[in-house]
Every structure is written in C-alpha cells, then in structure tokens.
Amino acid sequence: MKDLFEHNTHPHFSKELPADLVMDNRSRQVYKACFSFVNPLKPSNPSLVHSSKNFADELGVSLNNKAKLVQVMSGATSFNGFESYAMCYGGHQFGNWAGQLGDGRAINIAEVDLKDGINWKFQLKGAGPTPYSRNSDGLAVLRSSVREYLCSEAMHHLGVPTTRALSLVKTGDLVLRDIMYDGNPENEQGAIVCRVSPSFIRFGSFEIFASRQDKENLQKLVDYTIKHHYPQLGENRDKATYLKFFEAVANRTLEMILHWQRVGFVHGVMNTDNMSILGLTIDYGPYGWLEDYSPLWTPNTTDAQNRRYRYGNQPDIALWNLVQLANALYPLIEEVKGFQTILEKFRTDFQARYHQMMCGKLGLFNDQNVPKEYIQKLETLLEQWEIDMTIFFREFSKNITDFDVFWKGLSKSSYLDKEKLETGKKDWAAWFDSFSKYLAQENTSREERVAKMKSINPKYVLRNYMVQLAINDAEKNDYNLLDELYQLLSKPYDEQPEMEKWYAKRPEWARHKVGCSMLSCSS
Numbered sequence: 001m002k003d004l005f006e007h008n009t010h011p012h013f014s015k016e017l018p019a020d021l022v023m024d025n026r027s028r029q030v031y032k033a034c035f036s037f038v039n040p041l042k043p044s045n046p047s048l049v050h051s052s053k054n055f056a057d058e059l060g061v062s063l064n065n066k067a068k069l070v071q072v073m074s075g076a077t078s079f080n081g082f083e084s085y086a087m088c089y090g091g092h093q094f095g096n097w098a099g100q101l102g103d104g105r106a107i108n109i110a111e112v113d114l115k116d117g118i119n120w121k122f123q124l125k126g127a128g129p130t131p132y133s134r135n136s137d138g139l140a141v142l143r144s145s146v147r148e149y150l151c152s153e154a155m156h157h158l159g160v161p162t163t164r165a166l167s168l169v170k171t172g173d174l175v176l177r178d179i180m181y182d183g184n185p186e187n188e189q190g191a192i193v194c195r196v197s198p199s200f201i202r203f204g205s206f207e208i209f210a211s212r213q214d215k216e217n218l219q220k221l222v223d224y225t226i227k228h229h230y231p232q233l234g235e236n237r238d239k240a241t242y243l244k245f246f247e248a249v250a251n252r253t254l255e256m257i258l259h260w261q262r263v264g265f266v267h268g269v270m271n272t273d274n275m276s277i278l279g280l281t282i283d284y285g286p287y288g289w290l291e292d293y294s295p296l297w298t299p300n301t302t303d304a305q306n307r308r309y310r311y312g313n314q315p316d317i318a319l320w321n322l323v324q325l326a327n328a329l330y331p332l333i334e335e336v337k338g339f340q341t342i343l344e345k346f347r348t349d350f351q352a353r354y355h356q357m358m359c360g361k362l363g364l365f366n367d368q369n370v371p372k373e374y375i376q377k378l379e380t381l382l383e384q385w386e387i388d389m390t391i392f393f394r395e396f397s398k399n400i401t402d403f404d405v406f407w408k409g410l411s412k413s414s415y416l417d418k419e420k421l422e423t424g425k426k427d428w429a430a431w432f433d434s435f436s437k438y439l440a441q442e443n444t445s446r447e448e449r450v451a452k453m454k455s456i457n458p459k460y461v462l463r464n465y466m467v468q469l470a471i472n473d474a475e476k477n478d479y480n481l482l483d484e485l486y487q488l489l490s491k492p493y494d495e496q497p498e499m500e501k502w503y504a505k506r507p508e509w510a511r512h513k514v515g516c517s518m519l520s521c522s523s
Contacts, residue, residue, distance in 0.1 A: 004061040004112075005068050009082040011111045012119050013199075016224055018217055020088070020131065027133050029100055032217055034205070035085040040075025040107050041128025041138070045172025049146075049191070049479055052153055054490055055164050059196075060115035063167075072109065073167040073194045075127040079110035086130035090211055091204035091273025092324055094308055100208060101273045102132025105140055108200070118198055119228070122166070126192040139175045143515070145191035146471045146482065148284040152195060154462040154489035155281055160259040161252070162281040163197040179514065189475060197280060199229055203325045204273035210328035219332055225277060243338045246329055250322050250346050252279025257318045258353055261311075262361070263458060264290035264389040268300040269521060270309045270317045272324050286519035289461050290389045291506045292415045293382035299464070299519045315350050322346060361393050361457055362435065363400075363449045369441050377431060385424050386415040388505050390461050397453035399446055401439070403432050415505060458492040460502055464517065465510035 013035070020036035022028070030036055048070050056063045063069055071077040078084065086103035093101075103123075107130065110122040125148065126140025145168055152165035171190035178185040201221070209218035219237075226233050226245050233244050256279045260267065267274070268286040276282045288299030295312025303309050309317060326339040333339070358375045359367035382392065387410065395409030410428060414421050442449070462485070470482040488499050510516035 001060065001062045003065050004056070004059075004063060005065055005072065005080065007061065007080075007112050007114065009080055009110050010113045010119060011082070012228055013108070013111060013121065013224075014083065014085050017220060019085070022131075025129065025131060027129070027135050028131050030088045030102070030131055031212065032214060033088055034217070034221060035087045035108075036131045037083055037085050038107060038130045039084055039128075040109065040124055042076050043074045043169075043171035043173055043190070043192075046070050046074030046076055046192075047170050047172065049142075049168040049170055049474060050149065050482055050486065051167040052165060052486070055153065055156075055166055055196070058115070059120065069167060070169055073124065074169045074171060074192055075107070075109070075124050079112075079122065082110045084109045086132055087200060087205065088132065088208060089202050089204035089273055090208035091202070091271050092207070092321070093271040093273070094303070094306075095320075097211070098271075098273075099211070100132070101134075101204060103130055103200075104133040104136055105130070105138040106195075106200075109194075120196050120198060121200055123195050123197075123200060124192050125195055126171075126190065137175065139171075139173075139190055140192065141175050141177055141188040142170060142191040142474055143179075143188060143471050144285070145193045146474055147287070147467050148193050148195070150467060150470065150482070150485055150489065151284045151287060151462055152193075153486065154492070155265070157490050158259070158263050158458055158461070158492050160263065160265065160281060161256045161279055163195050163200075163276070165193055166196050167194040168192075169194075197276075197278070197282070199225070199276070199278055200282070201225055201229075201277040202273050202282070203275040203277065203321055203328070204271075205277070206328040207272060207324060210331060213331075215331045218328070222329065222332060229278060239333045239335070242329060242332045243342070246326060246339065247342045249277055249279065249325065250342055253318050253322060254346055254350055254353070255279055256281060257315050258350070258357060260314055261354065262357055262456065263461060264293075264311070265461075266290065266297065266299055266309070266311045267314065268298060268303070268309055268519070270314065270321065272321050275318075275321050275325075285521050288464055288517075288519065291463065292386040293379070293389045293392075295379070295383065299517065300521070301519065302521055315354070319343065319346055319350075357456075361453065362396060363444075363453045364435075364438050364442065365444055365449070365452070366442055370438050374431075374434060374438070381424070381427060381431060385410075385421060385428075388413040388415065390458060391503070391505065393457040394454075394459050394503075397450060397457045399450050401436070403429060406432055413505070455493055459495065460488055460492045460499070462489055463506055464515065464519070465506055465513070466502065468510070468513070468515040471515070 017034040020033035106125045107127045129138035149165045149168040155162040173190040174187040175190045274283040286300040298310040356367045391413035473481045
C-alpha cells in the first residue's frame with residue numbers, strides 16, 4: 001500500500017472553475033470566483049495527536065511517514081506542491097441572508113485521485129486566515145478540533161453520510177477564544193483537523209452567485225458539480241437536467257436527515273452554508289446527541305431562545321434550506337412548478353420514510369400495519385418520562401416480548417428516579433400491549449428481527465460528556481482516551497463488552513456543564 005504522499009495531486013475544482021484574480025490575503029469581498037488561492041499559516045511547533053487508520057485503509061493509502069504527515073497536515077509544508085485555496089460561498093444563517101461567508105478558517109491543501117477513482121479533497125480546518133475570515137484569525141482550538149475529528153469518524157461508522165477526518169494535530173500555538181461569548185476570553189491550544197470529502201461545495205456556493213445575479217458563474221459551478229458528482233444525469237446541460245440535479249440533491253439531503261433522526265444527532269447550525277451539495281454531514285460545531293428525548297433540544301447556546309435548529313425541526317429546516325437552493329438555481333430554469341413538485345415530494349417522502357424508520361427501530365417491519373399515531377404516542381412517552389434515546393432502543397433490540405423485561409430496560413434508560421417513573425407504568429403498559437399486537441402481525445423470525453434492530457439501533461454514540469473527557473486529557477497531552485473513543489466508535493453496533501462503561505446514561509454532572517449540554521460556535 002502506497003503512502004498517501006506518494007500520490008500525485010490532481011486538481012479538478014481549482015483548474016476547472018474561476019479563481020479570484022486578487023492574490024492579497026486580506027478580508028474582503030470576492031467576486032466572480034469560486035475560490036481564492038491562499039497558503040496556510042505556518043505553525044510554530046506542530047505535533048500529531050491522532051490519525052485515522054480506518055479511513056486511510058478505506059482510501060487505500062498508508063500514513064507511515066509520520067514526519068511528513070505532521071508537516072503537511074499542519075500546513076507547514078505543501079502537499080506535493082499543490083496550490084492551496086479557500087472556497088467562496090454565501091449563506092442564510094438562522095434564517096437570514098448573511099451575504100458572503102466562505103472558508104474563513106478552512107484551506108484546501110490537495111485534490112487526489114484515490115481508491116475507486118474518487119477525487120478526494122483534503123482540507124485543513126484552523127490553518128489560518130483567508131479572504132473570507134471576516135476579521136477573524138482563521139484558527140481553531142483543540143477543544144473544537146477533537147470534537148470534529150471524533151464525530152466525523154463516529155458518524156461514518158454509524159452509517160450516516162458525512163465528511164471524514166484523517167488527522168488531528170496541535171500547532172504549538174495559543175489561540176484566544178471566548179468560549180461562551182460572555183466577555184471572558186482565554187488562551188487555548190491551537191489545533192488543525194484534516195477533513196476529507198469528494199467535495200466541500202455547499203448550498204451557499206450557488207446562493208452567492210445568484211445573489212449577485214452572476215448567472216454565468218452560477219452555471220459554471222452547476223455544470224462542474226453535475227460533471228464530477230452527478231454524472232448519472234448525463235451530458236446534457238439544459239433546464240430538465242438542472243431540475244434533475246436539484247431533485248438528486250434533495251434526495252441525498254433527505255437520506256442524511258433521516259439518519260440524523262435515526263441516531264438522535266442534532267447538528268446545531270443548519271445554515272445553508274453548512275449544507276453539503278452531496279448530502280453529507282459537514283461542519284461539526286455545537287452538535288449534540290439526544291440523551292433524555294426532547295424534540296425541542298438544541299445544544300447550540302446561540303440558538304437557545306428560538307431553537308430554530310432543534311432536533312424535531314431538522315427535517316423542516318432541511319426543506320427550508322432546499323427552498324433557498326431552489327431560489328439560487330431558479331435563474332437556470334426559470335420555472336417554479338418543477339421545484340414545487342420536488343419540494344412537496346421531499347415533505348411527503350420524509351414523513352413516510354420517517355415512519356418506516358421508527359417502526360424498524362422497534363422491530364416492526366410491516367410499517368403499513370402501524371398507525372402514525374402509535375409512533376407519535378411513543379415519542380410523547382419518551383419525552384414525558386425523560387428516556388435516553390440510545391439506551392431505550394438498544395434495550396428494545398434484545399427481543400422484547402415480555403413487559404417485565406421491557407420495564408427493566410425502560411428503568412435503565414430513564415433519567416427520572418424509579419418512584420416517579422412508576423407513575424407512568426400504566427401508560428407504558430398500554431403502549432406495550434399495542435406493540436405486542438403489531439408484533440403478532442409480523443412474519444420476521446425472532447433472530448432476524450433482533451439482528452435487524454441491532455443494525456439500526458447503535459449501542460454507542462459520541463455523547464458530549466465523552467468528548468469533553470477526551471478533550472480534558474488531550475489538553476494535558478494524554479491521547480489514550482481519545483484513541484479509546486475512536487476505537488469504540490468504529491464499531492458502534494457491536495456489543496464490545498470490554499467497553500460496557502460507555503453504555504450508560506449521561507452522568508448528572510454533565511447535565512448543564514459547558515461542553516456537555518451547552519456549546520457555542522466558538523472554535
């Protein structure tokens with residue numbers, strides 16, 4: 001297996017799309033360009049925290065040259081002479097048009113053809129200022145970098161479409177950050193994640209051109225995206241093809257959101273500049289996982305008042321974001337009806353797919369026999385009795401056919417004391433009685449049902465308190481826990497009895513702790 005750095009770069013994005021003609025790396029408006037050439041800031045004393053052997057194996061490369069890995073993935077040296085760049089895009093943030101945004105702290109350092117002929121883009125997050133930094137320093141801290149590194153890989157192994165993370169390095173430099181935006185900034189350790197994806201194009205990449213009535217470059221970007229990422233649409237570049245492109249993006253977005261809801265993931269910042277055109281989870285910031293089930297919960301303190309990006313609202317926000325993408329693509333199609341049909345189909349398809357998914361999590365695979373009200377009743381009970389989502393469904397996957405066994409699992413997953421939970425026993429018994437009737441209509445064998453349920457109900461997810469513990473150790477140069485979580489989350493559906501300590505509810509100390517239940521966009 002060849003080392004990663006023995007592969008030549010093969011730029012697509014930066015060769016086929018218009019570049020910013022201004023080479024001055026200062027915060028400014030960039031027009032008629034998809035990107036700006038810019039070099040990473042050289043770190044003072046970079047060191048390796050962790051690298052993803054699992055992902056490297058999937059790419060068909062080795063990471064044996066550790067010295068070069070540290071130098072390249074910290075931005076100290078180039079990736080075989082590649083001309084690095086930052087991307088230009090706009091976006092709607094919390095429902096409002098924010099104008100030009102762009103890669104304010106991310107720099108693409110390579111495009112490389114690897115396994116299966118995929119051209120992978122390698123991007124350093126936290127590598128220094130770019131023309132899109134908006135007076136920020138373009139850096140990132142260890143705290144947020146550990147969170148992105150672990151979550152990218154954890155999501156992949158959960159089966160959720162996502163960008164990936166290949167390496168995490170410390171820069172050796174301090175970065176001033178106000179973690180809760182309360183006027184108390186502190187110096188933190190600087191770090192850089194190398195994240196990898198076939199593309200980092202976002203909804204906002206198209207919005208910026210549409211907002212400036214730059215139809216020529218809008219079309220160039222759409223044509224490029226279809227050519228390299230949606231080749232199944234054919235070689236025609238007409239209105240029908242552009243509409244099919246939008247439909248394909250909508251379908252991928254639906255799939256991604258469905259997986260988020262399945263595993264209880266809350267993104268936290270579903271702005272249009274954080275929506276991948278490939279339907280990949282991107283930009284891991286103030287994310288979180290549902291613990292005590294609450295459709296209203298969001299981990300993002302910036303969104304604490306309006307809860308726009310709460311767990312239960314993610315499907316509707318995805319649809320809202322697709323409307324903004326449709327508006328951006330409209331100049332190429334100039335007809336509303338096709339967009340409306342696709343958007344309405346997204347709504348109805350998601351409702352049907354969500355019902356099917358929730359039934360599957362319960363082992364009810366003949367979902368047409370299960371009324372939607374039954375699932376809604378379950379969601380009400382989960383919220384009312386503060387049930388841990390991950391533990392509830394995993395316990396339910398243990399061939400639940402007896403109420404007493406079910407109740408033991410429920411008690412294990414509730415954050416309420418047993419005495420208070422007992423007051424809801426009649427409601428749960430009535431729900432379970434209906435479940436038994438629906439289960440009797442199934443023709444799936446017990447063994448097959450349990451196997452299916454365990455394949456969609458993970459035993460382990462990356463709870464925020466777990467990440468915070470790894471961050472605490474990493475800040476002391478101890479990366480053992482980080483590696484332990486990396487290994488744990490590479491097999492989230494396996495029993496892993498040696499890791500049983502992580503199959504537990506969130507500890508009480510983490511209920512309201514900064515970094516566990518309260519997170520900001522600070523990185």
